[in-house]
Amino acid sequence: MASTPSNHDAAGTLWSLIKGLRVAMMTTIHEDGTLRSRPMATLSHAGFDDATLWFFTRAHSTKTHEVAAHRQVNLAYADPGDQTYVSVSGIAELETDRERIKSLWREPLATWFPKGVDDPEIALIRVKVESAEYWDAPSSLMVHAYGYARAKLTGEPPKPGDHGTVAFR
Numbered sequence: 001m002a003s004t005p006s007n008h009d010a011a012g013t014l015w016s017l018i019k020g021l022r023v024a025m026m027t028t029i030h031e032d033g034t035l036r037s038r039p040m041a042t043l044s045h046a047g048f049d050d051a052t053l054w055f056f057t058r059a060h061s062t063k064t065h066e067v068a069a070h071r072q073v074n075l076a077y078a079d080p081g082d083q084t085y086v087s088v089s090g091i092a093e094l095e096t097d098r099e100r101i102k103s104l105w106r107e108p109l110a111t112w113f114p115k116g117v118d119d120p121e122i123a124l125i126r127v128k129v130e131s132a133e134y135w136d137a138p139s140s141l142m143v144h145a146y147g148y149a150r151a152k153l154t155g156e157p158p159k160p161g162d163h164g165t166v167a168f169r
């Protein structure tokens with residue numbers, strides 16, 4: 001059975017995993033009710049002190065219209081090579097504050113925003129995290145070999161590794 005860390009410990013683990021994963025699949029609700037997902041780079045340098053994640057976007061895009069209509073989003077992070085997975089539920093909001101945009105800007109973002117930080121189409125999506133769940137399993141070949149052998153001998157599956165949930169509401 002997975003351990004149940006304290007909410008504070010789980011939050012620390014959550015932020016360290018997200019910082020290492022960087023790209024999330026952001027799922028929003030389209031106007032026709034379908035779910036839509038797209039990759040979004042998490043601004044890990046923005047910090048996680050207030051349970052908020054930040055993403056650069058274009059001010060006028062399908063996802064910003066979806067966020068305006070249905071603020072509930074999910075962020076899914078995965079690194080199958082390291083057996084690390086994170087699912088985040090939160091409330092999204094478009095932010096166009098120029099000072100905030102400038103403070104979060106990093107030059108590699110010019111790849112997507114070639115006009116730079118003063119591009120009038122640049123905006124941010126702020127996701128206030130409500131809850132999250134993570135799985136961080138050992139990924140080495142020896143661990144998997146041991147887990148396989150144990151499962152065959154005992155009929156029980158291997159221990160899944162670190163698993164936790166955290167609520168921010």
